[in-house]
Each structure stands twice: as C-alpha cells, then as structure tokens.
Amino acid sequence: MYDHVLVPTDGSDRILEALEHASSLVQQYDAALHIIYVVQASGVVETLGDDEFEEMIQRVERAGEEAVETAVEHANDHGITGVETAIRQGVPAEEIVGYTEDSGVDMVVMATAGRTGDERDVVGSVTERVVRLSSVPVVTVNS
Template sequence: MYHDLLIPTDGSDGTRQALVHGLAIARRFDATVHALSVLPEGPYGSLESDESAAEAERDAERALERVETDAERDGLESATAIRRGAPHEEILAYAEENGIDMIVMGTHGRTGIDRALVGSVTERIVREASVPVVTVRVSDDLRIGDAADAEAIALEGLEARGYDDATTVDDPHRTSGSWIVPVETREGRIQVHVDAASGDVRLARLDG
C-alpha cells in the first residue's frame, strides 16, 4: 500500500520522534524511507551569517545521516535530500516529484520561532498534501530524564537484538538529546545511544 514514505527532518526532538513512527510504518510495508531537510529561505528564512548558515547545513546533514543509519539498521532502503526554500512548498514538491505515498511529520521543531514555524508548516502540509499525512505530537518534556531509566531501556533494546548477556560498565551520561550507555557483551564493548525524547535505541559503536 505504501511504497515511498517521506520524513521531513531537522534533527530536533520533534523530528526524531516522527522518525521513530515513520520507520515503524516503513517496516510494516517494506517502504523506502525518504528524508528531506529544508533550509528555509524567502519569507520563511531569516538573515543569517555565513557561519550560522553553514551550521544549519551541517545540522541538516547530520539529521539525514541519522535517518540513513536507522533505516539501514532496519533493513530499509533510504533516500535523502537537502533543499532550500519555503519548507511547505519544498516538502510538497518533493513528495510529488518522488511518488511519495505518505508523509510523517512532527508538530514541533527546535525552540522559539522554529517551533511556531514547524507547527505552521505541518498544518499547511496537512491541508494541501494529496497523500496521507501522519502527524506526531511532541511532548515539551523529555521522556527519559533519569540515568537508571536510560540504562534499563538500553539493556532491553540490546536483549531484543540478541545481546542477552549485556552488562553496563559505566554510568550512563547525557550528551545533547541522548543518553550514552556503555555496556560489555560477549562480542566486545558497545556504546548504546538512547534518544531522551523518543526512547529509540541504536548501537553507536562496537569494539571487537
């Protein structure tokens, strides 16, 4: 039913939560995951220095790399793109040009004006898109604020991946929007990243 699924992303908590839901849908239908990051220009943009513009592009690239990594982990094909322009226009144009069957979006972006902007963009996509749009409501609070909870989620995620002998070797620590949980397994040491907003688990490093 759904062959190509689009997830607009900026790497924020909101779009990471949308990614979790989008990947679940993609796994169900073995769909190709498209990730699009739009750098706002025109009435949606702001006067930025060259330095801040370069930082925004690096953020976009990192957000797309995250989607590629998670899609590959789930055995899904992926395609990524960065565009510049009015976000809702670029998202709708990409969807039409690439035969997108469904769009999955968060309702919030980063903070301040960006939060209002992303909410407005999502609303316009819902109104104007010719394909189904799944919106993921984002809580203002981090779901995982405690190290013990992060450790439990990390071990549970590893067990689901067949690492039933994993034990923690150091206390979990926060970095940006994730918890890092160092563990030891029969195959060596693994660093587990637990997304503090969504609870998503991924293996960040495996040492033999």
C-alpha cells in the same frame, strides 16, 4: 498500499517518534523511506551581505546534513536500509510537498508539538501547512 514514506526532519529530537512510526509503516508495507531537510533562508537576505549570506547557508546546510544523517542512523537501527535523502532550500512546507510530488512519495509522517491554549490557535506551523497542501496522506505524530 504505501511504497514511499517521507519523514521531514528539522534536526530536533521531536522527529524520533515520527521516525519510529514511519519505520513501522515502511516495514509493514515493504516501502522505501525518504528523509528531507529544508533550509529556510527567507527573511535574512535583506540583512546580510552576499558573503555572510553564503556562509550562513553553508552552516545551515551542514546542520541539515547532520540532521539527515542522524535520522538515517535511527532508521538503520530499526532495520531500515537504503534510505533516500534530500536537502532543499526554500519554504519548508512547499518544498516538502514538492518533494512528495517529484519523488512519488505516497505518505508523509511528521512530528508535531502538542499545542495547548493560545498556542493551538497559532496558524502557520510547517506540519499544518503540509497537511493543507499535500495531495497524499499526512500522518502527524504528537511528540
């Protein structure tokens, strides 16, 4: 039913529960696991010079590489091997949806923070945008 499952990571511990859920799906359907990290640099271009901007991008990309590596290790600990990884630059929700289309992903599993009260009404979270933009099922795991 599912051949390619994607878990976006932001490097936080919140994604561990999403990875647990995705690992179960990957094993159940004998699917491939994909992990993506998106470097979002918009909004800082205007305030930084070219050298500062490039240095900042390199730092964020290193953080992304570490986040992806941690996620892969977690998947390996659950018996998942051959994990496909990607680091992209851009608007996170758009890059995640674009990756699903480019890579033939047929399910996305994302962590979401449990929101209450006024926080629940805030629009614009990456998870919410992916749910709205995606043409494939998106499973949200409350972490």
